Amino acid sequence: MIKFRFEYGMILIYLLLGSGWILFSDELTELLAPNPEVAAHFQTYKGLFYVFVTALLFYGFLRKHLQKLRKAEEKALESDRLKSGFLANVSHEIRTPMNGVMGFAELLKDESLTNEQRLEYISVIERSGERMLDLINDIVNISMIDTGQVRLHLSNVDTSELVTSLAALFEPAAIEKGVSLKFSPCSGDGMVGNLLLDREKVICVLSILIKNALKYTSKGSIEVSCRREADIVRFTVKDTGIGIPEGQLEAIFKRFVQVNMSYTKTYDGAGLGLAIAKSFVEIMGGKIWAESYQGSGSIFNFTIPYKTSKDLIK
Template identity: 40%
Template sequence: MINERQELEEFFEEAFTYATYGIGKVSLDGSFIAVNPATCNIFEYKQDELSSFKFFQLLHPDEEVLKIEDIYDQINVTNTVAKHQNRYMQKGGKVAWCEVTFTLIRDEVGTPLHYLIQIVDITERKESENKLQETIERYTSLKKYNHDAILSLDLQGQVMNGNKMAEKLTGYKLDTELIGMDIANLIGHENVKRILEDALHDNTVEQGIESIITKEGEEVEVLTSIAPIFINSHNIGFYLIAKDISEQKKLLLAKESAESTNQAKSEFLAMMSHEIRTPMNGVIGMTELLLETTMLNSEQREYVEIIRKSGDSLLAIINDILDLSKIEAGKSELQEDILDVRNSISDTLSIFSSKAAEKQLELNYLVGHDVPEYIISDADRLRQVLLNLVGNAVKFTEGGEVIVRVKKVIVEPDTSHLEFTVNDTGIGIPTTRLTDIFEPFSQVDSFMNRTHEGTGLGLAISKKIVELMGGTIRAESDGQQGSSFIFTIRYTPKISVEHKTKQSLYLPSERPGKILIAEDNKINQIVLAKMLEKLGHSVTIADDGDAVVKAAMNEVYDIIFMDLHMPVMNGFEATKRIKETSPPDTCPIIIAVTANALKGDREKCLAAGMDDYISKPIKRDVVTRLIDQFMNSKVGK
């Protein structure tokens, strides 16, 4: 009996000492009485150190507060042990998850003596559970908030699960209709067969699934991905992820339709430009020639002047309409080069100087000291905006002044902008009209019953140009007197004197030139021929492209004015043949002449080997400048 008792005591001592989980005796107030080595290992304290603690003092500060009295009450109520999982602080500051079982020990009469505790370190298990929970939450979140439909199917092709987007795409309810459904109802039997048989080794299977059949029988175009589902290294099914691309297809079709419309608009503009400018060339050209004769009496000259002015006005209207249409059709682009800011403003104001003098208006401009002398921008476009704004200011101002101010401003980081302000002391603009005056065909003075002429396109064109130049435009006025138009343009700073030499004028050529006109329109032949003959040049006319090429092969010409649209052979093909067959030292200068004035026309001409480009109606000063320029360059050679 004594031996059995001794063996039992030895057994309990060994179990206490060598147990892999913590065993301890805790007093009724929660203080440590005794602990085994495993308890010391769990909390990383020595036995004598733990004896100075009460058990719940080791709880993590973020854990809910527990008291030994709570444990006592719990055991008394349930008449069982009390078990808790909590975080505890180790001596080194690390956290240990522990599952602690409290057993209340009593004497023979039931009086509580102390607690026996068992402590199991469950830190690794908790970390695994947390990772698993995190994975589940991520997957659940992915399914719930993904913008694509996600369906899982088993190896028999049955739907196992899905997300809300799958419900939305297919029209079926997830719990009552989709789960358990044969997915062939959605994508067809052939696609299901290919997924189940080939998806593990062929990633092109998904490319064959281009649509999903909805509950209503509609076919929705989708972009599909297939992913296998593996559990314990075994393939148990597949994910089918489908993106609805029907809206993208609609947008693509709309884009293609818009591009087709723009192409049609461009072709219409080219035709209108050609059809209108060709007869206008005859009207304006013949008028200029008529004014140069000495046979007109004063009355006849007055009538011809009226015709010329009317022709110029009509051409300005045509240019406005075509210009706005070109910009809206996306057929207008910037031609950036060196621009002298002060000269551009000065030149603009000089155009209106005589009109301003008639009205006793002062024209002035002020340029900020930090505005560079030269910038890289589109000089013609800037001049067009200034002409519109200054022209309006002069038109609507009967007394006082018109002033143009320029300053450098910061609109966005690392980008240079100039701000132009055109102020006048004119009739002002109603405050309700400060925005709509930039709409096409809106008249600034329409509220005054059209007392001034104009198409109402100037401000609309200016707005489009300014936006094309990376800026904005607005109007300010109190509606009583005076108005301000403020616009900005983006530019690249450029300070260089080299470009000044490039702006030098060409001296008039003293040698008469031998010139070939390639033109099929009889009136335009007469206009250009008479213009050139009056300048002292020898002129030959060819009616079509083939005749031009033959003429250039039989005679040496200094310059060919090449119409682009001719019968038999167009100007591009004729230019190509002439350039290919003419010796370099006798190859003529070829200047394109076209009734078109659209984006890219100049670039096409230069790319085809032509040396320059002019548009109809042809002005005498433009022709004179080009001839002088190229004749001088020939002499220089």
């Protein structure tokens, strides 16, 4: 479809209105004012009427166009502001673990270190490397989402096995923090057989939610479960952490945004995880939301429509 520039459209409308008015207004004048003297006055008012009508039309068109331009400008300014904040945050997130790697690598050169000290320094380097790798993965995922390179890869998935398989990945971190981590097999009517899901993306979303729960939960428990409901499967991550202010439950899923910076400044992270989780869930045709009150823990749910092998045969 050919799109005309705004100014070309305005000129075209003006020409059409003017031509139409010239062609038909004279005939209208002859019908309404057969007397020459009356017709002369009518011609004057006819011109004023044309100017008045076209002025109103052009005002309406220009006002609508300017409103779009202002909204686009505001959106661009907001995007620049958020990206600037994001870059500042990312630079901090890279610099901090990099300092840990460089600093403790230098300390390892000391030959007088005991084995325990060496193991401790190596552990710090490993954690710093993992933190940088997580950030790089987040940036890569964001880039793939923006460029439309994310594709669904459906396979037969045992959802109970998928959920419980994450225990080995996150139990060490939970034990270190003194937090109870529970993984429950999937429940629901007719929960028999595998479901056709994108296993990799489901694991990615669950991992983001579990990491988020571990970050903000210093005591208590984290529960991970799933349930089959009609034609969807629901995954839930519930924690007893610091919670989220009710008015900010939607903002946490926005990219480049951190909820209440003064409130979360003691926690690491670039603020991309939940935005990535939301994008992946939506790509899978589902939805994600949070339920929480500040100081009372949080519950994150996401649902995904599924099919079975029998559905494909049909």
